[in-house]
Amino acid sequence: MSEKNYQVAELARLSNVTVRALHHYDTIGLLAPSGRTQAGYRLYDEADLLRLQQILIHRELGMPLEQIKRSLDDPGFDQRTALVQQREHLRERARTTASMIRSVDAALAALKGDNTMDLATIFDGFDPKEHEEETRARWGESDAYKVSARRTKSYTAEDWQRIKDADQEILDALAEKLRGGAAADDADVLALADRHRLHIDRWFYPCSHAMHAGLAEMYVSDQRFEASFEKRQEGLARFLAEAVRTNAKNN
Amino acid sequence: MSEKNYQVAELARLSNVTVRALHHYDTIGLLAPSGRTQAGYRLYDEADLLRLQQILIHRELGMPLEQIKRSLDDPGFDQRTALVQQREHLRERARTTASMIRSVDAALAALKGDNTMDLATIFDGFDPKEHEEETRARWGESDAYKVSARRTKSYTAEDWQRIKDADQEILDALAEKLRGGAAADDADVLALADRHRLHIDRWFYPCSHAMHAGLAEMYVSDQRFEASFEKRQEGLARFLAEAVRTNAKNN
DNA sequence: CTTGACCCTGACCCGACGTCAGGCCCTAGT
DNA sequence: ACTAGGGCCTGACGTCGGGTCAGGGTCAAG
Numbered sequence: 001m002s003e004k005n006y007q008v009a010e011l012a013r014l015s016n017v018t019v020r021a022l023h024h025y026d027t028i029g030l031l032a033p034s035g036r037t038q039a040g041y042r043l044y045d046e047a048d049l050l051r052l053q054q055i056l057i058h059r060e061l062g063m064p065l066e067q068i069k070r071s072l073d074d075p076g077f078d079q080r081t082a083l084v085q086q087r088e089h090l091r092e093r094a095r096t097t098a099s100m101i102r103s104v105d106a107a108l109a110a111l112k113g114d115n116t117m118d119l120a121t122i123f124d125g126f127d128p129k130e131h132e133e134e135t136r137a138r139w140g141e142s143d144a145y146k147v148s149a150r151r152t153k154s155y156t157a158e159d160w161q162r163i164k165d166a167d168q169e170i171l172d173a174l175a176e177k178l179r180g181g182a183a184a185d186d187a188d189v190l191a192l193a194d195r196h197r198l199h200i201d202r203w204f205y206p207c208s209h210a211m212h213a214g215l216a217e218m219y220v221s222d223q224r225f226e227a228s229f230e231k232r233q234e235g236l237a238r239f240l241a242e243a244v245r246t247n248a249k250n251n
Numbered sequence: 252m253s254e255k256n257y258q259v260a261e262l263a264r265l266s267n268v269t270v271r272a273l274h275h276y277d278t279i280g281l282l283a284p285s286g287r288t289q290a291g292y293r294l295y296d297e298a299d300l301l302r303l304q305q306i307l308i309h310r311e312l313g314m315p316l317e318q319i320k321r322s323l324d325d326p327g328f329d330q331r332t333a334l335v336q337q338r339e340h341l342r343e344r345a346r347t348t349a350s351m352i353r354s355v356d357a358a359l360a361a362l363k364g365d366n367t368m369d370l371a372t373i374f375d376g377f378d379p380k381e382h383e384e385e386t387r388a389r390w391g392e393s394d395a396y397k398v399s400a401r402r403t404k405s406y407t408a409e410d411w412q413r414i415k416d417a418d419q420e421i422l423d424a425l426a427e428k429l430r431g432g433a434a435a436d437d438a439d440v441l442a443l444a445d446r447h448r449l450h451i452d453r454w455f456y457p458c459s460h461a462m463h464a465g466l467a468e469m470y471v472s473d474q475r476f477e478a479s480f481e482k483r484q485e486g487l488a489r490f491l492a493e494a495v496r497t498n499a500k501n502n
Numbered sequence: 503c504t505t506g507a508c509c510c511t512g513a514c515c516c517g518a519c520g521t522c523a524g525g526c527c528c529t530a531g532t
Numbered sequence: 533a534c535t536a537g538g539g540c541c542t543g544a545c546g547t548c549g550g551g552t553c554a555g556g557g558t559c560a561a562g
Contacts, residue, residue, distance in 0.1 A: 090348055094352075100341055104308065
């Protein structure tokens with residue numbers, strides 16, 4: 001444990017973040033230095049370094065700081081899955097960069113005279129929603145992020161806690177059922193699935209049965225979601241998805 | 252000439268930019284629609300589409316809108332070189348993305364137990380200044396951008412015009428000398444070189460002889476600069492650079 | 503002649519910092 | 533012991549790139 005401590009300016013140099021930014025991250029509670037000197041100087045240790053790296057990766061990909069904070073502070077947050085996830089986003093970025101290069105090449109070709117190019121295609125590299133399905137899951141748990149930003153931003157920390165607790169409760173009950181050998185179309189299970197839907201509907205955004213079914217799809221197809229469910233109970237993702245589908249059909 | 256016209260929302264859909272953003276670009280003079288209906292509805296034509304693409308490429312790379320505007324509005328602006336330049340920036344981005352992926356991989360490795368990793372290296376992917384030399388020339392003409400942002404941002408449009416005119420005048424005089432067969436160490440030429448330095452010093456940032464020499468290096472080594480000089484007069488970039496070097500040595 | 507989908511211009515609001523201003527801390531040199 | 537120079541602190545206000553109403557025209561379809 002070489003508990004090296006860093007002052008702001010040092011960390012700033014290491015990470016290529018300004019001192020002001022570090023101050024900012026401190027005041028919004030995103031990265032609080034693990035210590036202070038008597039004089040009040042901020043002291044960062046190596047755990048802080050790692051957290052900052054996480055922050056920077058997320059930030060680089062355009063995630064709002066609030067959101068980054070929630071991700072990192074989530075007790076259910078798993079650094080490894082997060083990193084794997086981020087690597088995926090970076091690969092996505094590599095793809096869009098490549099696609100933008102092609103788009104620029106196309107523009108160059110157009111200039112060179114073969115003006116046979118379809119003007120509508122010149123924006124091809126720029127659509128962040130190009131891979132609709134992928135993007136829907138982009139921010140993991142916060143699919144709510146855009147859809148319900150307005151509603152959620154007024155939530156306090158305690159609100160979030162309560163919401164998360166309620167969610168846990170539902171999932172725990174489902175896991176219980178699963179362990180007990182219940183079928184996904186068992187009445188109780190279906191009821192739980194609908195409670196899940198209503199929970200989302202209440203706290204995040206209007207959630208129809210159809211939308212719920214869509215979400216369920218994502219739970220099994222998106223690695224991050226799946227991992228988060230599986231950690232709780234093996235097979236839970238598929239179980240919930242199945243129950244949700246059935247519930248949706250019955251309504 | 253299929254002069255198709257687009258309304259805001261149409262263009263917004265095509266380009267994946269919000270209507271509000273287009274309004275914004277209009278009000279700051281970055282992208283003014285080429286026409287309006289009697290009712291005042293904005294009408295964009297295909298030239299506007301192309302300009303918007305340029306804007307988006309630059310924006311994607313983080314260039315401030317003011318700067319984008321100046322680039323695109325510069326009469327000396329050459330779309331082709333700009334595109335080539337941007338392609339280079341995109342490639343750079345591809346490289347840093349790749350480097351970030353490696354950085355994430357390193358973090359993953361660190362988590363896996365082989366904690367032999369040097370913590371200072373975890374920020375490796377994140378340094379935008381990694382390739383110092385490359386970056387110095389990054390924004391082309393606006394090497395002044397960062398160094399003198401404070402000073403230049405108070406300039407009005409007319410200021411810019413006068414500054415640019417003065418610059419043109421100096422370069423024209425140099426081109427004249429070059430055509431007349433003057434040597435780069437001709438007294439008149441050296442005087443012009445020094446006027447060039449003083450011009451920068453006055454309007455942009457403190458420019459010592461040494462720094463001027465550094466700039467001159469860039470004029471011949473950076474394609475964008477070189478092209479801009481060469482367009483005015485063949486051999487001008489090298490001529491100016493030579494004169495600047497000599498002038499610097501004599502001081 | 504109304505309804506719904508579009509468009510306009512203010513005007514205010516926001517996130518993520520940059521940029522002072524005023525003041526404390528802490529070595530090093532005199 | 534004192535002062536100079538660097539680093540640090542906390543407000544407080546400014547900026548950039550838009551988002552988000554509010555209040556009000558426009559225009560084709562029915």
